[in-house]
Amino acid sequence: MSDKQMNEDEVVGELRSGMTLGIGGWGSRRKPMSLVRAILRSDLTDLTVVSYGGPDVGLLCAAGKVKKLVYGFVSLDTIPLDPHFRAARQAGAIEAAEYDEGMVFWGLYAAANRVDFLPLRAGLGSDVMKINPDLRTVSSPYGGDELVAMPALRLDAAIVHQNRADAQGNAEYLGPDLYFDDLFCMAAERAYVSCEEIVPTSELGQVHLATVRINRAHVDGVVAAPNGAHFTSCEPDYGRDEMFQRAYVEAAGDPEGWAAFSRRYLEVDEAGYQTAVAELAAGAEVTR
Amino acid sequence: MSAPTRAEVCVVACAEAWRGAGELLASPIGLVPQVGARLARATFAPELLLSDGEARLVAGVWPVGEAPTSYEGWLPFRSVFDLVSNGRRHVMMMPSQIDRHGNANISYIGGDFRRPDVQLLGVRGAPGNTVNHPTSYWLPRHSTRALVPRVDMVAGVGNEAAAAAGPGANRFHDLRRLVTNLGVFDWNGPGGTMRIVSLHPGVAREEVEEATGFELAADGEVPETRLPTDEELRLIREEIDPNGVRDREVRT
Numbered sequence: 001m002s003d004k005q006m007n008e009d010e011v012v013g014e015l016r017s018g019m020t021l022g023i024g025g026w027g028s029r030r031k032p033m034s035l036v037r038a039i040l041r042s043d044l045t046d047l048t049v050v051s052y053g054g055p056d057v058g059l060l061c062a063a064g065k066v067k068k069l070v071y072g073f074v075s076l077d078t079i080p081l082d083p084h085f086r087a088a089r090q091a092g093a094i095e096a097a098e099y100d101e102g103m104v105f106w107g108l109y110a111a112a113n114r115v116d117f118l119p120l121r122a123g124l125g126s127d128v129m130k131i132n133p134d135l136r137t138v139s140s141p142y143g144g145d146e147l148v149a150m151p152a153l154r155l156d157a158a159i160v161h162q163n164r165a166d167a168q169g170n171a172e173y174l175g176p177d178l179y180f181d182d183l184f185c186m187a188a189e190r191a192y193v194s195c196e197e198i199v200p201t202s203e204l205g206q207v208h209l210a211t212v213r214i215n216r217a218h219v220d221g222v223v224a225a226p227n228g229a230h231f232t233s234c235e236p237d238y239g240r241d242e243m244f245q246r247a248y249v250e251a252a253g254d255p256e257g258w259a260a261f262s263r264r265y266l267e268v269d270e271a272g273y274q275t276a277v278a279e280l281a282a283g284a285e286v287t288r
Numbered sequence: 289m290s291a292p293t294r295a296e297v298c299v300v301a302c303a304e305a306w307r308g309a310g311e312l313l314a315s316p317i318g319l320v321p322q323v324g325a326r327l328a329r330a331t332f333a334p335e336l337l338l339s340d341g342e343a344r345l346v347a348g349v350w351p352v353g354e355a356p357t358s359y360e361g362w363l364p365f366r367s368v369f370d371l372v373s374n375g376r377r378h379v380m381m382m383p384s385q386i387d388r389h390g391n392a393n394i395s396y397i398g399g400d401f402r403r404p405d406v407q408l409l410g411v412r413g414a415p416g417n418t419v420n421h422p423t424s425y426w427l428p429r430h431s432t433r434a435l436v437p438r439v440d441m442v443a444g445v446g447n448e449a450a451a452a453a454g455p456g457a458n459r460f461h462d463l464r465r466l467v468t469n470l471g472v473f474d475w476n477g478p479g480g481t482m483r484i485v486s487l488h489p490g491v492a493r494e495e496v497e498e499a500t501g502f503e504l505a506a507d508g509e510v511p512e513t514r515l516p517t518d519e520e521l522r523l524i525r526e527e528i529d530p531n532g533v534r535d536r537e538v539r540t
Contacts, residue, residue, distance in 0.1 A: 081409065096402070098395065103416070121419045122413075125442070125452070127401075
C-alpha cells in the first residue's frame with residue numbers, strides 16, 4: 001500500500017499556476033490553512049478558487065493569488081465579512097462567479113459524478129442568471145419544469161483538512177459536519193488531505209466508521225498538520241481562535257498593520273507560524 | 289410584568305411567521321427572529337424543528353447565545369441543502385436591501401457586479417430558498433436605504449421575478465412576511481407588491497411611509513401589531529433571552 005505522506009511544500013510543488021483549486025471546509029471552519037499558507041509563500045498565481053469561502057479566500061486574495069473566485073459566500077462566521085475578499089471585489093481585482101451555495105454543492109456533485117451538469121431550481125428568477133451569463137436552463141425530458149443546468153465544477157486539485165488520516169489517505173472527521181470535503185476530493189484530478197494527526201489505519205473510525213468519509217481512492221497526498229486549520233475551527237480538536245481572527249481583520253484595516261501581520265505570520269514557514277501563534281496566546285495569558 | 293418593549297413586539301411578530309407551519313425547519317437569521325422562532329415552538333407552534341446553526345436539530349427551549357442541552361437530530365449543511373429543495377423549511381433572512389416586489393439583496397450594493405462599491409456576503413442560499421420554500425424577512429432598521437424601489441442585485445427572488453421566470457421558479461415560491469422595527473408587511477398588495485399588515489404600537493403610518501423608498505399598499509385602516517401575552521413575555525425574558533440580546537438589535 002502506498003505511503004502518501006507529504007509536507008505542505010511538496011503539495012504546493014504539485015500545483016501549477018492557472019489551476020482550478022477547490023478548498024474544503026466552510027466559512028471559518030476546518031479550512032486547510034497550513035496548505036493555504038504554503039500557497040501564500042509560493043510563486044503560484046492566477047488560481048481559480050472554488051470555496052465555501054472564509055479566510056482561505058481572504059488570504060489568497062490579499063496575496064494576489066486569485067484570478068477567479070467561484071463561491072456562494074465569503075464569511076468569517078463570527079465576523080460576517082472578510083476584509084480582503086471585500087477589498088479585492090471592490091477593486092475589481094478578481095473575476096467572480098457568485099452562485100447560490102446549493103448550486104456550488106450541485107456543481108461539485110456533478111463533477112464528482114462525471115456528468116456535465118445537474119438540474120436544480122436555485123438560481124431561477126435571480127440575478128445569479130445574469131451575472132453568470134454562461135448559465136443555461138434545461139427542459140425536463142419528462143414534461144416537468146425547466147430548471148437551471150448547474151455545470152460541473154471540475155477541479156484540477158483539491159485541498160481539505162480532516163481530524164485524522166492514515167498514511168494511505170483514508171481520512172476521518174470528528175466534528176459535527178463533514179461540510180463538502182469528500183465532494184471536493186472526488187471532483188478533483190488530485191486531492192490532498194491535511195490532518196491533525198496521521199494514525200495507523202486501525203485507529204480510524206473508533207467512534208463510528210461513518211466518520212471515515214474520505215477514502216484513499218480519492219486522495220493523492222496526506223499531510224500531518226497539527227493545528228493546521230488554525231485560525232479556523234477544527235472541532236473537537238480545537239475551536240476557532242477568535243482572538244487571532246479579530247487580529248487578522250484588524251490588521252487588514254491598514255497597510256502598515258497588514259505588513260506587520262504578514263511579517264509575523266505569513267512570511268515564515270509553518271513552524272514559524274505556529275510558534276508566533278503560541279507566543280500570541282501566551283502573551284494573552286500573561287495580560288489576562 | 290412591565291410593558292413590552294419594541295424588541296419584544298418584534299419577537300412576537302417574527303414568531304407569528306411560523307404559526308401553523310407544522311413539522312418543518314424554522315431557519316431564523318438574526319437575533320430577534322431566533323428568539324421569535326424559539327418562542328413560537330415554546331407556545332403555538334410546537335411541531336417546529338430548530339437547528340443550532342451548526343449541524344444539529346435541537347430539542348426543547350434553550351437561551352440564545354448558549355449551547356443547547358438536548359438534541360433530536362443531525363443536520364449538517366448538506367442535509368440543509370437537501371431540506372431546502374425538499375421544501376420542509378421556512379427561512380427568515382436579513383436583507384441589506386428589499387424592494388416593493390419582494391426582491392432581496394445580500395450580495396453587494398452600488399457599482400456593478402464586476403466591481404461593486406460595497407461587497408457583502410454573496411447571495412448565499414437566498415436564490416434557492418426563495419424558489420423552494422416559504423421565505424420571510426427581518427429588518428431591524430426600517431429605512432429608505434434598505435427598502436428601495438429596486439434592489440441592486442436580486443439574491444432573494446421576488447414575486448414579479450418568480451412569475452417571469454416561469455413554473456420552475458414559481459411553483460414553490462412563497463413570500464410570507466417582512467417584519468421590521470416599525471411594522472409587519474406582506475406582498476399581497478396590487479400585483480404582488482408590498483402591503484402594510486400592521487404597525488407596531490406607537491408607530492405612525494407617516495413615519496413608515498417616510499422610511500420606505502416606495503409606495504406601500506394598505507387595505508383601509510391599518511391595525512396594530514398584537515402585543516405579547518404575559519406568558520410570552522415571561523418566556524422571552526426568563527427562558528429564551530434572559531440577557532436581553534434582542535434589545536441590541538432593536539433599540540426602544
